[in-house]
Amino acid sequence: MEVKLNAASAANTSAWSFPDVRNIFQHRLLVHVLFWVVYVVFFGLLYGSYIDDYYNAFMVELVELPFKMALVYFNMFYLVPTFLLTRRYLEFGVYILLLTGAIAALMQYVLLPFLIHPFFCPTTCTQDNLTLYRFVKNMVNINYLVAISATMVLLRNWYQHQQSARMLSQDKLEAELKFLKGQIHPHFLFNTLNSLYSLTLKKSDNAPEMVLKLSGLMDYMLYDANAEKVPLEKELNYIRNYIDLERMRYGDRVDISFTESGSILGANIAPMMLLPFVENAFKHGVSTETENAWVRIDVKVQESNLSLRVENCKCTEKAERSAKEMASGIGLKNVCRRLELLYKDAYSLEIEDEPEVYAVHLELDLSDKADED
Template sequence: MNNRFTQVAIHLLSCLAFLSLPYVLAEDGFSKLAELPVNPHEQRNLVSYLLTIAFFYTNYYVLIPKLFFKRKYFLYGLYSVGCFLLIDGTLVVINRQGRDQPAMRQGPPLSLEKMDRMPPPPFAGEDRPPFPPGHFPESGSQRSGLPSELSQTFFLTLVGFLLALALRINNRWRETEREKIQTELSYLKAQINPHFLFNTLNSIYSLAIIESPPTADAIVKLSSFLRYVIQESQKNQVSLRNELEYIGQYIALQRLRLGETAQIDFTVEGHANGKQIAPLLLISFIENAFKYGVSPEEPSAIQVSISIQDNGLRCYVANKKVRVFQPTAVASGIGLTNTKARLQLLYPDRHQLIISDKPASFTVDLSITLS
């Protein structure tokens, strides 16, 4: 509602600014404005500006969406020329009406006796009758001013035409870019979610093989994961508190699976109240640590540290590289690649990602400025 009100206010202010241009820029603008009720020429100029505004909105809301964007260029050009001719014809009619109006007489009418007593005009013998200083025949004045008025009409119409076309094309380009980004994000989410589900099922499978008692608890946690993915991952922003709870459940599931074979250090500092974040953004880095950082054959340690301060969030994940026996390990790079792409799309100038890939360790240090 506020956005629509702002747009309407911007349009109204823009129209008023456009109408005031000839009076603000001219030296005698205020005098022209005062003459507007009685001066046909100024009235004609005002009408030309109003018709330009009408043509702009007709072009912006009707002609461009229904003809230009649908590649009906011939009809679009035909209607545009027709609008110009309609504007020009309207102004010609206004000019004629102003020319046909009788001139106002100054002073009382002269009687016949006074007219007979008046001396003959000094230029009675010349071919051209004299005119008062500063006054010329009305028809000649209008004929001499007609080309300039037509040029002004053409210029204003052309400005309205080009401005509407430029704004519409720019808006269409921005909408296309937004749709492209949303399509890319949907594609990336579609890859991340099945990948995460696949690894989680592997964890539960490991518990089931050894007939571990926590298997039932792990299945309950998996149902919570699925509920979160289905309900929250489709949103552009989710509660940071819910996202952190989601990560905590995932780490709890890994603790059930690994038991004493891995040392997991998970800490969260700061308050997440009221903050928002893109869903499933941090889990890929944590999942990657468990994928490559634990093995039943070797001792391992994983550190996950998340700190929140003001509008900033930092996520630090570190793991020791161990031998990985899962045949699906070669595919685990999908999550990191997609998360990097999502960060570029969602937080292009508001994140810093530092990845250190050493022979014996792998660390991720991500800082994000939340909105």
């Protein structure tokens, strides 16, 4: 019973609640009606206080209103789009002067003496209202409305162009990110299958385990990598599996070091963002399978800041030449472009190309504030 009473109370509250202001302004007709009501009330009170006759002031405004409305809407829906927005300023100015002059003449020399004066203000209207000064003043007053309506159209047109440009830019960004992400997957898969092929040639007992780990990596790429952000733990676990695959491939021929420090709980990162640096270290640094080859990978997380440092040796001339090719490889160019698109000013990337060592140092701000910027 208590639940039913609460529901009924909520229904009554909803029935008596005020309408949402945003919903009101979504109805264009209602907005236009409100504008003209405010206009009549404002100028009626203003002119009424000047002549000390509010009834006559409001009646004058109401009689003149249809002609002013016709001019305003003709300006909004024809003159501004046809002439002003196409930069035909002279023609627009001529038409406005002719139309406002015609409306002012109609109100002053037809409506005022034959309608307003005999019916609404026989005592307050005088011959002064038929002078050239009054005609010019009426034209200026009418042009206030013209200026307001033209400004509204220009602002609406500017806003629509801004929205269209923003949507186009967003669509272009999303398309480019999808293209870059699509490049990462086959690029990584190609390199990993080469490693698996190498083990099968040697009939290694590690081949089945490598297939299992590769299956886990593919699961991450197919499902998690499609998200905008993934937990940092998943990304690092992905890298751990990749390093395990490389350990199986190279065995004792390569000294691989992977260290982590800091808390990664609650941190998120764009998927497949760190792997290309690790992958390049193996592909270009130790793929020659020379003795004394090494790779160092260090990940540090302090609050919302991620630091990744990847180093690999240049053991031979071939490895040194391969390291030079690293900078122009698909993977590194790809990840640099993704960093620029996704993190903008929230990252720093340093590449050190020394005679015996190639190193990459990435600093990344993983905070929500960096995403908003």
